[in-house]
Amino acid sequence: MIREFKDFINRGNLVDIAVAFVMGLAFAAVITSLTNDIINPIIAKIFNVDDLNGWVVEDIRIGAFLVAIINFLIVAFVMFLVIRAYNRMKTEAEVVEEPSEEVVLLTEIRDSLGARPRT
16 A cells, blocks of 8 residues: 555656646736736726725735745745655666676677577
């Protein structure tokens, strides 16, 4: 059961999906902030209304939008580091040792004997 769980976790697609999910959440925060803190207040000013979400016109919250962008960049950088470490770990685990000289020599002997015509 533990081996199956390990195999499940080490699937490349699962890691890609997890990264996409986290990045999507962070990006959703940026888009939500763009809409709520910049676009909606500008539209409210154009139409001279109080607020699209409460009709507050004067309060264009650029700072909140910048915080969302910074949060996104931080999450993206951390996910980059996690995936980078994961890929290094995966690459190190997949490295196959080169066969020793004796094994190479024996393989060559076997191949040459197998290539000889039989009488």
